[in-house]
Amino acid sequence: MNAPTPVTTPASPKSASAATRGDALGAFLEQDYTAGFETRLETDTVPKGLSEDTIRLISARKGEPDWLLDWRLEAYRRWLTMRPPTWAAVSFPPVDFQDIVYYSAPKSKKDGPKSLDEVDPELLRTFEKLGVPLHERARLAGVAVDAVFDSVSVATTFQKELGEHGIVFCSFSEAVKTHPELVRQYLGSVVPPGDNFYAALNSAVFSDGSFVFIPKGVKCPMELSTYFRINARDTGQFERTLIIAEEGASVSYLEGCTAPMRDENQLHAAVVELIALDDAKIKYSTVQNWYPGDKDGKGGIYNFVTKRGDCRGARSHISWTQVETGSAITWKYPSVILRGDDSVGDFHSVALTNNLQQADTGTKMIHMGRNTRSTILSKGISAGRGSNTFRGLVRVTPRAEGARNYTQCDSLLIGDRCAAHTFPTIEARNPTARVEHEATTSRIGEDQLFYAMQRGISAEDAVSMIVNGFCREVFKELPMEFAVEAQKLLGVSLEGSVG
Amino acid sequence: MLKIDKLHAAVDGKAILNGLDLEVKDGEVHAIMGPNGSGKSTLAQVLAGRDTFEVTAGSVDWDGTDLLALPAEERARAGLFLAFQYPVEIPGVSNAYFLKAAVNAVRRHRGLSEYDAMDFLSRVKAEMKAVGMREEFLYRSVNEGFSGGEKKRNEVLQMALLEPKLAVLDETDSGLDIDALKVVAEGVNRLRSPERSMIVITHYQRLLDYIVPDRVHVLSKGRIVRSGGRELALELEQHGYGWIESGAGAAQAAGAAGG
Numbered sequence: 043m044n045a046p047t048p049v050t051t052p053a054s055p056k057s058a059s060a061a062t063r064g065d066a067l068g069a070f071l072e073q074d075y076t077a078g079f080e081t082r083l084e085t086d087t088v089p090k091g092l093s094e095d096t097i098r099l100i101s102a103r104k105g106e107p108d109w110l111l112d113w114r115l116e117a118y119r120r121w122l123t124m125r126p127p128t129w130a131a132v133s134f135p136p137v138d139f140q141d142i143v144y145y146s147a148p149k150s151k152k153d154g155p156k157s158l159d160e161v162d163p164e165l166l167r168t169f170e171k172l173g174v175p176l177h178e179r180a181r182l183a184g185v186a187v188d189a190v191f192d193s194v195s196v197a198t199t200f201q202k203e204l205g206e207h208g209i210v211f212c213s214f215s216e217a218v219k220t221h222p223e224l225v226r227q228y229l230g231s232v233v234p235p236g237d238n239f240y241a242a243l244n245s246a247v248f249s250d251g252s253f254v255f256i257p258k259g260v261k262c263p264m265e266l267s268t269y270f271r272i273n274a275r276d277t278g279q280f281e282r283t284l285i286i287a288e289e290g291a292s293v294s295y296l297e298g299c300t301a302p303m304r305d306e307n308q309l310h311a312a313v314v315e316l317i318a319l320d321d322a323k324i325k326y327s328t329v330q331n332w333y334p335g336d337k338d339g340k341g342g343i344y345n346f347v348t349k350r351g352d353c354r355g356a357r358s359h360i361s362w363t364q365v366e367t368g369s370a371i372t373w374k375y376p377s378v379i380l381r382g383d384d385s386v387g388d389f390h391s392v393a394l395t396n397n398l399q400q401a402d403t404g405t406k407m408i409h410m411g412r413n414t415r416s417t418i419l420s421k422g423i424s425a426g427r428g429s430n431t432f433r434g435l436v437r438v439t440p441r442a443e444g445a446r447n448y449t450q451c452d453s454l455l456i457g458d459r460c461a462a463h464t465f466p467t468i469e470a471r472n473p474t475a476r477v478e479h480e481a482t483t484s485r486i487g488e489d490q491l492f493y494a495m496q497r498g499i500s501a502e503d504a505v506s507m508i509v510n511g512f513c514r515e516v517f518k519e520l521p522m523e524f525a526v527e528a529q530k531l532l533g534v535s536l537e538g539s540v541g
Numbered sequence: 542m543l544k545i546d547k548l549h550a551a552v553d554g555k556a557i558l559n560g561l562d563l564e565v566k567d568g569e570v571h572a573i574m575g576p577n578g579s580g581k582s583t584l585a586q587v588l589a590g591r592d593t594f595e596v597t598a599g600s601v602d603w604d605g606t607d608l609l610a611l612p613a614e615e616r617a618r619a620g621l622f623l624a625f626q627y628p629v630e631i632p633g634v635s636n637a638y639f640l641k642a643a644v645n646a647v648r649r650h651r652g653l654s655e656y657d658a659m660d661f662l663s664r665v666k667a668e669m670k671a672v673g674m675r676e677e678f679l680y681r682s683v684n685e686g687f688s689g690g691e692k693k694r695n696e697v698l699q700m701a702l703l704e705p706k707l708a709v710l711d712e713t714d715s716g717l718d719i720d721a722l723k724v725v726a727e728g729v730n731r732l733r734s735p736e737r738s739m740i741v742i743t744h745y746q747r748l749l750d751y752i753v754p755d756r757v758h759v760l761s762k763g764r765i766v767r768s769g770g771r772e773l774a775l776e777l778e779q780h781g782y783g784w785i786e787s788g789a790g791a792a793q794a795a796g797a798a799g800g
Contacts, residue, residue, distance in 0.1 A: 492589075493629035496589050496616075496623050497617055497639070497646070497699065497703065498617040498643050498646035498647045498650065498703070499642050503642065503646075507638070508634060510633075511635070511638075512632075
């Protein structure tokens with residue numbers, strides 16, 4: 043089967059009625075970044091730069107066992123031999139990896155807070171301001187939260203309740219101490235340290251992140267979520283998340299991310315590994331709202347992330363849903379290895395680029411088991427001078443009898459200076475494979491806005507309506523709490539739009 | 542009452558309307574006919590507030606309001622409705638959601654309570670029945686994949702729901718077979734009322750067999766060159782637009798102007 047030719051769709055220049063478009067789209071596109079504040083507190087920060095000593099220092103701060111330090115050092119040595127990938131359709135000046143702070147943590151008593159009462163009130167206020175209250179009384183109903191601030195987890199809620207089900211939900215650092223055997227068994231088993239440049243870097247210097255373990259047969263009774271916050275200047279965030287669902291277990295996990303507005307670019311290089319054993323189901327949702335930089339492209343987060351799920355068991359199911367609105371540059375391909383027979387992988391994505399944002403995002407579906415199925419649904423929205431690229435790989439290996447994939451890849455252009463690109467790759471090495479790919483490109487046209495306005499609907503509402511309609515299939519995959527967040531982020535209203 | 546006075550309009554610097562005068566009293570139905578390129582659709586778009594067209598001179602008074610000073614959405618909320626010659630497709634937005642948003646925007650403006658989903662559905666279903674639209678069209682994306690006739694019915698449906706004071710129908714007959722034309726015309730006739738004025742723009746007199754106008758105007762090169770009663774349309778059909786443009790019709794225009 044031939045791979046479709048890459049399609050590049052620049053918006054066609056259009057002279058007429060800049061006024062209508064300017065007003066309506068302008069208002070929609072120039073919404074402020076509300077999470078851009080900075081929290082002032084005393085921090086424990088290691089000096090800038092990266093060497094074996096930096097890694098030893100991080101590992102020592104976290105009181106890690108030797109095997110983990112060795113694992114980090116090995117990754118570091120691999121990293122030294124690697125080069126940053128250059129194949130993505132993004133451009134930025136080379137990152138100076140010696141000019142980054144690799145560990146920064148709010149100062150706290152010794153081993154970190156044992157309970158919320160010991161957490162710096164300033165930190166609690168920060169998360170409250172971000173809409174993630176950690177206090178017992180104000181907590182989001184039915185959602186357990188792990189709050190990660192720069193390099194450390196500051197609090198994890200509902201741990202006790204979850205513990206009663208045998209579920210482990212804690213920061214990665216804590217898991218290293220409390221469940222070393224699980225960490226050792228699964229860490230790097232989906233994304234090996236040498237997988238790619240940024241994964242190797244993460245493996246060397248990763249700071250904190252979440253650890254989730256759902257034992258055999260347990261359906262996690264609440265949504266688990268991690269809220270990542272970058273606060274400190276010049277700091278990179280290198281979180282590591284590991285989620286394991288044993289036989290017949292299921293879990294829905296959400297992550298949210300924000301950062302202060304700064305003129306400098308900051309690096310976020312995370313690794314997320316998901317493991318689903320027989321009949322297990324993991325649903326992983328992201329609302330990514332890192333600071334995107336200002337309208338001239340100054341500042342913003344470089345979001346270079348490796349996310350991969352391994353459907354290790356038969357009939358397992360891993361589903362990625364992402365709403366990517368932030369970051370100056372996004373480089374991210376949440377993927378699924380469909381190893382188990384009859385396993386299922388999904389990827390649902392909305393990626394919005396505005397101003398000078400660049401996103402190169404997509405997925406890989408690697409079919410290895412028999413009768414494996416995958417669905418890719420990608421919605422790219424380009425506005426301002428943004429560039430949005432979908433890059434996808436569907437691979438069917440010779441053993442994957444009866445594999446099926448359906449890919450739909452839609453682009454929406456707003457204005458006339460943005461761009462959308464699609465690079466799908468299909469490798470089918472089994473004659474029974476059924477692989478479908480559909481792609482569309484549309485544009486919020488001045489004629490659509492005028493039509494809506496002639497019916498009394500403001501242009502701003504019309505844009506929201508169209509964008510929302512465009513994203514609907516993905517939004518409906520999000521857990522409710524996040525659908526609300528996502529709708530706010532896109533400046534759209536979901537009310538009633540589901541006809 | 543609508544009073545258009547010496548209206549000039551241009552697009553990309555090219556003059557299209559050249560001193561157009563027209564008065565439409567409450568409850569009247571006026572037909573505007575003319576050859577291609579005479580400025581019929583431009584007039585419709587200028588009245589509705591499309592800013593692709595630049596008004597270079599003249600004024601439009603609508604019940605004492607300077608119509609041209611209002612943005613397009615405010616004209617719509619105040620009761621000006623344009624049935625589009627080419628209704629626009631909006632993929633991903635359900636017709637029901639779009640119609641409800643429009644109706645409620647207009648109702649808010651008029652100080653009426655907004656419809657909730659139940660009120661809206663019962664209202665819209667009744668109106669759909671009247672224009673012969675199946676309910677499934679509520680749940681499809683706005684105009685997406687509609688046939689020509691379905692699109693025009695959807696325009697008439699919106700007109701019925703929005704209850705305009707002034708409706709401008711831009712070649713609502715174009716692309717319709719005779720059965721669809723009858724249905725659409727019936728829908729329009731049902732909405733005729735002493736408070737509602739209509740401007741029916743058409744290339745062919747055929748539509749006027751079904752929507753009988755109070756006045757007929759002939760547009761040529763951006764001006765109204767002849768006005769008359771219903772019989773003018775029949776005369777035009779007999780002689781063709783060449784008759785007007787050759788000067789014979791235009792010569793009589795002076796006598797008819799302002800009529």
